[in-house]
Amino acid sequence: MEVIKNHLLPKIATIKKIIRETPNIISLQVALDDIEAMRNFIFEPGQVAQISVFGFGESTFVINSTPSNKDYLQFSVMKSGVNTTAIHNLSEGEKVGIRAPLGNWFPYKDMEGKNILFIGGGIGLAPLRPLIFHILENKEKYMKLTLLYAAKSPDDFCFKYDIDEWEKSKDIQLIQTIDNACYGWDKEVGLCPNVLEKMYPSSQNTIAVICGPPIMIKYTLEVLKKLDFEDDNIYTTLERRMKCGIGKCGRCNIGEKFVCVDGPVFSLRELSNISETFI
Amino acid sequence: MQQENSVEKKLKERIRDVFDDLELVIGYCQSKIPLKVNPLFIQRKEEIDDLIFDNLCINNLATYSYFLSNELKGKIGIVLKPCDTRSITQLISEELLNKDRVKSIVVGCAGILDYKKIVKEIGGLKIISADIKDEHIRIDTIDENFTLEAKNFYADKCYTCNIYDNPPYYDEFIENDSKLNIEPRKEYEDLDEFEKLSLEEINSFWDLQFSNCIRCYACRNICPLEVCRDKCIAQLDVPHWQSQKINSAEGKFFQLIRAFHLAGRCTECGECERVCPANIQLLKLMKKINKDVLKLFNYRPGFNLDEKPPLLTFKNVEKNIKEEELI
Amino acid sequence: MKTLTYIKKENLNTFLEKLNKNYDVFLPVQNKADGTINFESLDIVNDNNVINLKEKTRKSPKSLFFPPSENLFEFEYKKDIKKPDIMEIKLLESEKMISDETNSRKKVIFGIKPCDTMAVKCLDLVFGEGEKKDPYYIMKRKNTILISIGCSNVFPDCFCTSVGGNPFYFDYSDLGLIDMGQNLVIFKLSERDDLRKLLDECNEFFEEREINSDEEIEIKKIISESEKKCSSNWESVNAEDIALDMERKFSEEEMWKNITRKCISCAACTYVCPTCVCFNIGDEQTGMKGERYKCWDFCTNYYYTLEASGHNPREKIYQRYRNKINCKYNYFYKRNKNLYCVGCGRCIDVCPVGMDIREIVKHVRSLQK
Known part of the structure; x- marks a missing residue:
């Protein structure tokens, strides 16, 4: 008899480490309890996972560790609902359930030989992180890399350990901005779209990858348009309320696309072909 | 197409007169389904012609008042039966509705037919076509034909109604030449049998009723007083009060939440029971609670604009509750 | 012969x-x-x-085939006396639950x-x-x-x-x-x-x-x-045409608002529909044991798309109803070359306010654009 894989059954994993990113965001490093499965776990940058705290429910997060890391998977969790609060209350060594990998990923092969402009807002850097790592690991295949990272205040930047490294790195140019000036801040000040406009990056042979809160995406896209970026060369990754993660339960649709199977990564071209608005 | 009756004509004329002050008028129109009518939302004057008013107009259009008055800026006209005005009165008395935002256009009522009663009488058969003439309902189903006497198939509330030609609240009143002509019954008479049951029997009665609940929330959403539609604790994630499972235990839990939310507020329009796809006797529960509220607090919902519902307020000493005896 | x-x-x-x-x-x-x-x-x-x-x-x-609610699996928390601050978790294999079904x-x-x-x-x-x-x-x-x-x-x-x-x-x-x-x-x-x-x-x-x-x-x-x-009872509908028409008139917000005004966003139509199979997933726990279940859900419901952040992509009834109609006559067709409505008419029969899916589609199609 044909055995059908049960994609709704999570695998048990253990939290190896918890990193506090900002006052309400933590990152979890978790490893599947099945050592063999962990070693053979393959995912692509941009794919997501459903993390459950049994008794509370499941939520969707992007796997933000680098795909080449076979020791653990990293997720960043902002405290907002029942399940995310439950995750925040967990400590190292405790168990969660994982269903992964789900969804599609950034077409990094198509980006080879091009300049890449990463634009992240707040926790929106998380989906870009595995892509940035992957591209940095294969730097020779890509041209100039730029990262514009915006946050409300200096405290709201996640992944400070990465930022420190990227700041020193010659392979990637890092621009950080905060919404309002504050004492001791010597980098850019201003909203992401405004800073982007000031940067005036060339759209020539360049791909823009953008992720952040809906309002930031909306206005940043307008600037990218102004800068002559084509819809095919803009990628974003979307969030919707998800339950099953395998395209059955229906709720994460934007028009005829399901974010959980056709996404979460979309080019602006794909999105503009859908009548329903994605913001 | 039925012939226009005199009250319909008067109604249309009155609405034409007041239409310019209103952003929208809600009334009734023909439905393709026999023995049913549809709500009609009139935004242009020529649409007034589609209005009807007859003994099939069972929907309580007050349901739309709360949400529409929040959505629209202008004044809304609503065609109401005298019994429906109780819902409007209750909403105003609970400060959920601003009196000035709604124009109640009340039409004298000659009784309304209860679709479910008719369907039950003909054994659940699907009605292919029907017409009403001289107090007789003629019905065709696929194999059989029926002729029913209308006077036996009015909604329960009609048999105890004493406001059909003197609505307790209105902005415009259109008198109906035909009058309610049925044998009146005593209020809450139908509860007598029920109240004689033992606690076990009552429990098993409700267990059986609620085991059919599919949690479609039609009862909640059609209710003119349940304005909680999108904030209902039965569906809330944070805090997590109730499981989303659909089974008899959760169905019962949800229905009891509903009942308590409406205790002493329900205006007994019967919409919940009318819309229930599982045929649960929801109104019976509401009536029982309302009867108790009447006994304890001498309060009848939907008759007084200024009186607060007893369970939304409190007095230091309640006349009819002897707390010391309860201890 | x-x-x-x-x-x-x-x-x-x-x-x-x-x-x-x-x-x-x-x-x-x-x-x-x-x-x-x-x-x-x-x-x-x-x-x-x-x-x-x-x-x-x-x-x-x-x-x-798709019960109103059904357990996906059961779980049990276990405490190890040697490691008192760590809770182990055990899942009752859903495979076992599924094969029980097969053996029935x-x-x-x-x-x-x-x-x-x-x-x-x-x-x-x-x-x-x-x-x-x-x-x-x-x-x-x-x-x-x-x-x-x-x-x-x-x-x-x-x-x-x-x-x-x-x-x-x-x-x-x-x-x-x-x-x-x-x-x-x-x-x-x-x-x-x-x-x-x-x-x-x-x-x-x-x-x-x-x-x-x-x-x-x-x-x-x-x-x-x-x-x-x-x-x-109704004109014949060409699936391709209707999908295209739905697509074209998607952004006619005023029209959608007007034709869905009477909808009270309950689930009567969804729960009697033979094709509507959207579901919700949730956890329930009593003591150390619990279960994860899936149960029916409906797309005209405010909570359906409400995100934890409070953002709701389909906040208004007309947006949700538009999604429902498009799901039936447009989206599903695009994905599977098959309409998602089979014409059983149950939704018309149970609707508390007389929404007739045929009338809605007719209205959308009759709009000149």
Whole structure:
């Protein structure tokens, strides 16, 4: 008899480490309890996972560790609902359930030989992180890399350990901005779209990858348009309320696309072909 | 197409007169389904012609008042039966509705037919076509034909109604030449049998009723007083009060939440029971609670604009509750 | 030489009784107390609950494959005395739960209408196709034999002919029967092994003889009359055209607001619909044990798309209803080249405020743009 894989059954994993990113965001490093499965776990940058705290429910997060890391998977969790609060209350060594990998990923092969402009807002850097790592690991295949990272205040930047490294790195140019000036801040000040406009990056042979809160995406896209970026060369990754993660339960649709199977990564071209608005 | 009756004509004329002050008028129109009518939302004057008013107009259009008055800026006209005005009165008395935002256009009522009663009488058969003439309902189903006497198939509330030609609240009143002509019954008479049951029997009665609940929330959403539609604790994630499972235990839990939310507020329009796809006797529960509220607090919902519902307020000493005896 | 295989209607009850010995038989049963008809087990048929094969059931048969709520798995927290601050967790293999389902007896749905079998096809497309399948559905579905009777009776809210079906559409039935007054005549037979086995087991009920020309004409007449009646209920819809039209008029916010104004966003239409299968997933825990379940959910519900952040992409009723209509006539067609509405008309029958899906579609299409 044909055995059908049960994609709704999570695998048990253990939290190896918890990193506090900002006052309400933590990152979890978790490893599947099945050592063999962990070693053979393959995912692509941009794919997501459903993390459950049994008794509370499941939520969707992007796997933000680098795909080449076979020791653990990293997720960043902002405290907002029942399940995310439950995750925040967990400590190292405790168990969660994982269903992964789900969804599609950034077409990094198509980006080879091009300049890449990463634009992240707040926790929106998380989906870009595995892509940035992957591209940095294969730097020779890509041209100039730029990262514009915006946050409300200096405290709201996640992944400070990465930022420190990227700041020193010659392979990637890092621009950080905060919404309002504050004492001791010597980098850019201003909203992401405004800073982007000031940067005036060339759209020539360049791909823009953008992720952040809906309002930031909306206005940043307008600037990218102004800068002559084509819809095919803009990628974003979307969030919707998800339950099953395998395209059955229906709720994460934007028009005829399901974010959980056709996404979460979309080019602006794909999105503009859908009548329903994605913001 | 039925012939226009005199009250319909008067109604249309009155609405034409007041239409310019209103952003929208809600009334009734023909439905393709026999023995049913549809709500009609009139935004242009020529649409007034589609209005009807007859003994099939069972929907309580007050349901739309709360949400529409929040959505629209202008004044809304609503065609109401005298019994429906109780819902409007209750909403105003609970400060959920601003009196000035709604124009109640009340039409004298000659009784309304209860679709479910008719369907039950003909054994659940699907009605292919029907017409009403001289107090007789003629019905065709696929194999059989029926002729029913209308006077036996009015909604329960009609048999105890004493406001059909003197609505307790209105902005415009259109008198109906035909009058309610049925044998009146005593209020809450139908509860007598029920109240004689033992606690076990009552429990098993409700267990059986609620085991059919599919949690479609039609009862909640059609209710003119349940304005909680999108904030209902039965569906809330944070805090997590109730499981989303659909089974008899959760169905019962949800229905009891509903009942308590409406205790002493329900205006007994019967919409919940009318819309229930599982045929649960929801109104019976509401009536029982309302009867108790009447006994304890001498309060009848939907008759007084200024009186607060007893369970939304409190007095230091309640006349009819002897707390010391309860201890 | 053409032959006619049939079962005498007078023998139907004994046939079903016999079937019920080896199979779980479900069929339309009418509750005499309130007149409602639903798919129920043959076991509950008695004086108060009678078989009714003529009328349409109130609820669709989808709950036989897709129950209102169902456990996905159970979990248990365990404490190790040596490591008191760590809770171990154990999952009760859902595979085990699923195989229990497989081992249970085969189901027969008798008297399922052709439109409902079209709906089963839609469910197969949702749960059974694609890279990731849903084992909970497939296990129940695989085990079920569909025996349908063509619709000699067409009701005013039926419109299967408009959405690509017809009252005698048997492509998705394992056994298709036509009611010829005294007899139920086999019109279509699938190649399923388990159906062959079933028919062999109940061999004594089936009679076979040559068909005469009058009967052939009568069958044709029954079919064409029903079809004619049904197609008079609504115009025929070209799936491709309608999907395109929906797409084109998606952004007509004012129109959508106006035509959905009376909708109260309840789930009556969704929960009686044979194709609507959106579901929710949740956890419940008591003490150290708990379960994860899936249960019905409906897209016209405010909570359906509400995100934890408070953002709701489909906040207003008109947006949600527009999504529903588009799901049925546009999105599903784009994904699967199949409409997601089978024309059973149940939603029209139960709607508390008289929303008629045909009127809505007609309205959208009539808008000039």
